[in-house]
Amino acid sequence: MSFEKYLTNKKALIITLDDTLYPKKDYLLQVYYLFSELMAYSEQIEAKEIVEFMRKEYTESGEKLLFAKTAARFGIPEKYEQNFNLLFETARLPLKLLLFQRVLELLQEAVVDRRQLFILAEGNPAEAINKIKQIEWNELQSHLKIYFTAEYDNSISETIVELLNQENLQRNEVVMLVSSEQLDSDFTHFNIDCYAVTEIL
DSSP: OOOHHHHTTOSEEEEESBTTTBOHHHHHHHHHHHHHHHHHHHHOOOHHHHHHHHHHHHHHHOSTTHHHHHHHHHTOOTTHHHHHHHHHHHOOOSSOEEOOHHHHHHHHHHHHTTOEEEEEEOSOHHHHHHHHHTEEOTTOGGGEEEEEGGGGTTOHHHHHHHHHHHTTOOGGGEEEEEOHHHHHHTSSSSSSEEEEGGGTO
């Protein structure tokens, strides 16, 4: 498959982080595993049962209230919520996060064609940095520049405007690759060519 559709006449590629570069669940499930190990060590609760419960809850209901549900199910003291939340910023994962193969190929082609690469990171910058550090970049990391929405009032639109201004880019010189969920909700009104990652996977 050629990436001409995405890169032709473009100077830069902006790509979001979770579920665009890599599957977000690959990060979350490893954090849940590390938390379960902490509980096994600190509270002598069976780690395997905790991580299986968390995996099932996440799959069925998402991240919301996951600590509270897990704490209620296993009698985990409230004091560990801080440890749980901190893990997302500090966890050293057992396994590297792997880029979607087609996304890796797109990034490699963009670099070969001397196009700029930008990551648009939403949410907590410390968590985003922790994820970015643990992605297997295949030597692409030196070509990346990161913009955090947290530095621009958590506004995606303000962050994009600032990126274009700082990098001296016009909207028609940029292409964006985002998750399907983001395409449906956040990225449809920027007058920038924007595609869901599922198009290339």
